[in-house]
Structure formats: structure tokens, C-alpha cells
Amino acid sequence: MRLTDEEQAMLAGAHGEALGRALEFQLAVGRFYGAERMVPIGNAHMMGDIEVMGDAGLEHLERLRASGARVRVDISTNARCFDFAWSERLGQDAAEAAKEKRVIGALRAMDVTTTDTCINYQTVYQPHFGEHLAWGDTGTVIWANSVCGARSNFEGGPSAMAAAMTGRTPEYGFHLDRCRRGTFVVEVDAPLADVADWGALGKLVGERHQSYWQVPVFTGLQHTPQADDLKHLGCSLASYGSMAMYHMVGVTPEAPTLAAALGGKRARERVRITAADIEAVYAGYRNADASCNFVVFSGPQLSLWELKRLAQLFDGRRVHPGTTVFVTTSSALAAQARALGLAGVLEKAGVTLLEGVCVYILQNLTQMRARNGWTNMISNSAKIVNTITAHRFNTILRRTADCVEIACSGKFR
Amino acid sequence: MSAVVIRIERGWGPVAEGEAIVSAEGFSPRYDLDRWSGVITKPGHALEGTSIRDRILFFPTAKGGIAAGWAFHDIRHKGIGPKALCFGITNPVMVQGAVFAGITITEGWSQDPQTWLRSGDRVRVDPGAGTITLLDRA
Numbered sequence: 001m002r003l004t005d006e007e008q009a010m011l012a013g014a015h016g017e018a019l020g021r022a023l024e025f026q027l028a029v030g031r032f033y034g035a036e037r038m039v040p041i042g043n044a045h046m047m048g049d050i051e052v053m054g055d056a057g058l059e060h061l062e063r064l065r066a067s068g069a070r071v072r073v074d075i076s077t078n079a080r081c082f083d084f085a086w087s088e089r090l091g092q093d094a095a096e097a098a099k100e101k102r103v104i105g106a107l108r109a110m111d112v113t114t115t116d117t118c119i120n121y122q123t124v125y126q127p128h129f130g131e132h133l134a135w136g137d138t139g140t141v142i143w144a145n146s147v148c149g150a151r152s153n154f155e156g157g158p159s160a161m162a163a164a165m166t167g168r169t170p171e172y173g174f175h176l177d178r179c180r181r182g183t184f185v186v187e188v189d190a191p192l193a194d195v196a197d198w199g200a201l202g203k204l205v206g207e208r209h210q211s212y213w214q215v216p217v218f219t220g221l222q223h224t225p226q227a228d229d230l231k232h233l234g235c236s237l238a239s240y241g242s243m244a245m246y247h248m249v250g251v252t253p254e255a256p257t258l259a260a261a262l263g264g265k266r267a268r269e270r271v272r273i274t275a276a277d278i279e280a281v282y283a284g285y286r287n288a289d290a291s292c293n294f295v296v297f298s299g300p301q302l303s304l305w306e307l308k309r310l311a312q313l314f315d316g317r318r319v320h321p322g323t324t325v326f327v328t329t330s331s332a333l334a335a336q337a338r339a340l341g342l343a344g345v346l347e348k349a350g351v352t353l354l355e356g357v358c359v360y361i362l363q364n365l366t367q368m369r370a371r372n373g374w375t376n377m378i379s380n381s382a383k384i385v386n387t388i389t390a391h392r393f394n395t396i397l398r399r400t401a402d403c404v405e406i407a408c409s410g411k412f413r
Numbered sequence: 414m415s416a417v418v419i420r421i422e423r424g425w426g427p428v429a430e431g432e433a434i435v436s437a438e439g440f441s442p443r444y445d446l447d448r449w450s451g452v453i454t455k456p457g458h459a460l461e462g463t464s465i466r467d468r469i470l471f472f473p474t475a476k477g478g479i480a481a482g483w484a485f486h487d488i489r490h491k492g493i494g495p496k497a498l499c500f501g502i503t504n505p506v507m508v509q510g511a512v513f514a515g516i517t518i519t520e521g522w523s524q525d526p527q528t529w530l531r532s533g534d535r536v537r538v539d540p541g542a543g544t545i546t547l548l549d550r551a
Contacts, residue, residue, distance in 0.1 A: 054487030136479035156482010212504035
């Protein structure tokens, strides 16, 4: 790789050993993909919670902190595995909660901004067209590439942290024009009236084309999508298909026309998704034991508009006795939802509003599931229906209003 | 037995030798794996119930997921990590995670492992030479 004088100096340890090692790590990844150079980034976003990093990850961060490492580019954090106000009531481990606090302390000491949200693009930082980023989780990356026309690969926690320290990332993958062109066309012939429908579309397309390098181009949409529709589509494509970018003709910035989205090339394939295909997704879930006592609105965290819609649906109703309903959002949006009275409506109905977390990464979730007798997990998020399965839930995707009905009636529908 | 040697497209890490696990399904350490036991626990996964500890894993694709960035480092330090990860098509987080953890990783193959390799066979992965070699049949 071609390195600048500044990068050569970093590598030689002129700015400290930690920075040299961070760049060395990035160069190894860059060389794997044949990157020719590093590119400066405008912003970074990292996953950094004790559930995913374990004791070894915490030790790594504390070593970095002790070495005097600091970030030189703004970096925010993704959802974490504890809402400390709830951890005791949820039966989470106090020792692990203490470690999560050490993670937060180490990150803050290195000037990482611990926002604890997976919807930074809706709440914290809106990248501009062509801006290079080092973001993760996957939902943030696919949003940046697709909706903003910014440029990021999937960056894991240590990798995003290294990028924030060095201020750059290797130029491969979605930083390059050639990887951003559409590879196949999806003609959508379905109304897609709920965020779950958009997630179902992402599941259908992602599962059949599982590859980081596939870029679907959506055409034929019956109405202009809203931000939360695109959020659920992107999170689902990334989750089921490991995809980092899509185009939507007439909607996303690199797709003014189908030809532009395909970059002058022919599509390798055309697929058509109908309303019947979307219905078949819902019909495909089995109800494992008739219990409907765990309903989740999470993964991704809810926007203010999703919270508002949910509060309207729960207003004046009560969650069925014995049923748990989790809603997650960022602490900033939770505060706003409280000020607006939305949180009060949800909590009066018996909903648990968790801040700064996502349900599928909650510490101790497998034990929590067993302790509470949760077999099925019902959600309007296609992403969490996929991601929570290692905890041995039977998962069921339903539209938002159906999830609320199930939560309040205790009956499957 | 005549030696089987296939070419890989790209790789990183030291030479690794060990028992192969061949999957028809993709992999995510967060969706599919119990990261406390090293056993694949996702209900219905092609390798459900299989331990990845000290094995050389062959997956056609990567699923998800940012978690791999930390997860391989975590499971390696818990003593339940694999010796190497061989993907048909992977994603950058798998590569970042493997490099961070010091676990050998490769992408691409001249012959699909489903056609020449079975779980339990012993293989050698040599990223420097760009090869995977079948050493012994199970």
C-alpha cells in the first residue's frame, strides 16, 4: 500500500505505540482486500459492549487507555447490553454490569462519545454525499452508503476504534466506485404498508443473495418510503444478506435512474417480489408452543416517529398479564419521548422502555429467556427475528399493529 | 491417497493444521454461536450442536454482522476459538475480527469444499502460499 509521510511516521511509532499498532492492524485488513491507500474519514461509529467483547476486549481497551491512546476523529458508540436502571430487575449479572461500566469509562477516557445507539444516522450524525466513514453496526453502514451516498465498509469495534485513532481507513470495498454499482434488480409489486413489510422485503432479497458484494436495485415502489421504512429494509438486508448497500430508483442519491444505479452495466438478475411473497414470509413462522408472552420492538432502536406510532397503538390499552413488552431507543430519544408524554403512554400500558440497549444483545438474555418462560419472540423487526436466534428463541415476524394486538390480548394472530 | 491441493484467492495469518468442519450454510458468530461454549446453537443451522474449538471451519458465506470484530478475539481468549476460518465469500468484519484475534482466515477457493472435503478430514491452510491441502481423510 502507498503510505503518506504521516502514515509512515505513525507506523514507526512517532505518535505512540498504540497508534502504530492501530495502523498496522488496518493495513493488514487493507492488504487482504488489495487496498492501495488509506483515506481520511469524517466520522466513526463503534460497537463496544461487554457482551460482545468479553473480558479480553475489556482488557484490550484498558491497555489502550493506559497507553494514553485518544481518538482524533469523532466516534460514537452503538447500543450496549445494559440499561443500568433496569439491570437488577431484569436479573442481569451485577459483575458484568460493573465491567460494562469499565468499558464505558475506558472509552470516555479516550474521548469516545458513548451515545449507545444503533440509529446514529437518525439522531447523532448525518454524513454527506461521498464522505468516507468507519461505521458499524451493519444497519448504520447500509444507511450511510445507500441513503446518504456516504462511503463505509462494515467496521467491527476494534477496527472502527483504530480508524478513529488514525483518522483514516483502508480504501477498499464500498469506498470505491466499482463496488457501489447495482448488481441485480428487484421489482417490487407489493404495497409495503408497515415497517415489518419492508423488513420482510429485506429478508426475501437478503436470504437469496447472501453476499457482502451484492447491491440490489429496487424499482417499482408504490409509494415514497419514509426514513423508518428504509431503516428496516436496510437492517434486514444487512442482517440476512450481509449486504452493505442498496439503491432505490428515484429515492437514493446514486440511483436517479435504473441505468445510473447499475453504472452502465447489465443486471445479473431480475427478481420480482409480490404482495403474496410478503404474506408468505408472515405465514412461514411457526408458533412453537402457543405462548405469546414476549413482544419486542427493538433491533434497530426506535425513532421518535416509531415511538409516537407505538404510543398511539398502545394508548388506553394494557399489556396482557404475564406478557413482557420491550421497547428500546436511545437515551436522547427516550428523554424526548418522556417530555412529549409518549413514554408515559407506553409505560401506563405496561410496556418496558429500555434506553441505550438492544434486546438481542442484552447481557444474560439466554438465562432471562429460560427464567421467564419465553419460547416465542414476536417482533415487527425482521432484523431481530434473525439476530436473536442464537439465544434459542422461536421468532415470529408480525406487523406493528398485530404485535400490539398480541401484546394486549396474549393471543397469537 | 493422492494429495488434494486447492488455491485460495486471498488469506491472512499463520499456517494452520487441523480437523475440518464443512458447512453448507453461512456463519455469524453472533447469530449462530454460543460464545461461552463454542457450540453452534442456532436452531436448524446446518452445524447445530457442533463445536468450533480448534477446528478449521469452511463456510460458503458470512452472515451479518459487526460482532465478529470482537467475537473471535473473545472466543480465542476463552480457549474455544477455531484454528482457521475459510470462506467462499466473506465480509470485512470477519477479516478484521480474525486479524484482531490472530486467527488465520482465507477467502475464495478454486474448488468448492463440498466436492472434495468432509467434516473430520485433516487439512493444512497456508495463506502465504495461497493453498489449502487435504492431509488425511477422516
